[in-house]
Amino acid sequence: MSNLSRLAIHQVTFRDQWSFRESIEGLARHGVRKTTVWRDKLQEIGVYEGARILRDNGMEVTGLSVGGLATSPDSREWQAAVDENRRVIEEAATIGADHVVVLSGGLMGDSKDLQGARERALEAIAQVVPDARQAGVKLGLEPLHPMLCANRAVMCTLEEANDWCDVLGDDETVGIVVDTYAVWWDPRMERELEIAGSRICAFHVNDWLPETRDLRLDRGMMGDGVIDIPAIRRAVEKAGYEGPCEVEIFSERVWWRKDPDDVVRIIKDRFRTHV
Numbered sequence: 204m205s206n207l208s209r210l211a212i213h214q215v216t217f218r219d220q221w222s223f224r225e226s227i228e229g230l231a232r233h234g235v236r237k238t239t240v241w242r243d244k245l246q247e248i249g250v251y252e253g254a255r256i257l258r259d260n261g262m263e264v265t266g267l268s269v270g271g272l273a274t275s276p277d278s279r280e281w282q283a284a285v286d287e288n289r290r291v292i293e294e295a296a297t298i299g300a301d302h303v304v305v306l307s308g309g310l311m312g313d314s315k316d317l318q319g320a321r322e323r324a325l326e327a328i329a330q331v332v333p334d335a336r337q338a339g340v341k342l343g344l345e346p347l348h349p350m351l352c353a354n355r356a357v358m359c360t361l362e363e364a365n366d367w368c369d370v371l372g373d374d375e376t377v378g379i380v381v382d383t384y385a386v387w388w389d390p391r392m393e394r395e396l397e398i399a400g401s402r403i404c405a406f407h408v409n410d411w412l413p414e415t416r417d418l419r420l421d422r423g424m425m426g427d428g429v430i431d432i433p434a435i436r437r438a439v440e441k442a443g444y445e446g447p448c449e450v451e452i453f454s455e456r457v458w459w460r461k462d463p464d465d466v467v468r469i470i471k472d473r474f475r476t477h478v
């Protein structure tokens with residue numbers, strides 16, 4: 204049975220129903236006071252106005268999603284992506300976020316240079332570690348499921364995230380975001396969580412639908428799929444993580460079409476029974 208005080212819900216879970224303000228006020232109305240902010244929505248309303256709304260609603264901001272995405276083989280484009288990450292870090296500091304959710308980015312266009320993409324993504328993160336340290340914001344490296352390796356994340360295992368943390372060499376500033384959707388299949392998961400230990404800076408939960416119909420936007424509600432979420436939670440907590448459990452559901456087909464107040468109610472129920 205999960206204690207609701209640990210519950211966070213990502214703003215993106217209501218991407219199509221609620222604006223920035225509606226989502227923060229909506230979560231507060233349901234007694235949920237932790238969220239990860241979606242950058243597109245923040246930019247729609249403006250960072251300072253967004254910060255004010257979060258503050259007025261007593262919202263604890265766990266993450267700002269997303270940063271990273273710097274794999275371009277074109278040096279000018281790559282540099283622009285690094286600069287963009289500096290802006291993300293500033294925004295995260297302004298809204299009081301604990302960390303930026305950092306995705307590596309995928310291959311660009313029809314490139315087959317996977318190794319190069321990994322090197323460029325890692326170098327881009329290395330470039331902004333001092334900015335993050337200075338701003339007091341963590342960089343949370345989130346490996347995604349390998350099915351997204353082509354277009355979203357060339358960093359697709361916990362092992363790789365741990366390796367990158369080793370290279371970056373600043374565990375105070377660089378952490379790892381564990382998402383059930385990304386790690387549940389991995390036979391090395393428990394070992395790598397143990398290695399990660401205090402690097403774990405966030406835990407995202409949602410479920411894998413056995414007949415998933417979209418690479419990115421068909422995540423399931425906890426309990427509707429095949430992931431043993433409580434087992435992963437136990438492993439994450441055994442590794443030392445004590446922070447929030449953050450529900451993050453991208454669902455073009457189902458959950459983005461429902462009444463968002465109902466979605467919050469269902470999340471609270473499922474959080475008690477399936478997380």
Ligand code: ZN
Nearest residue numbers: 345382407451
């Ligand atoms: Zn996630």
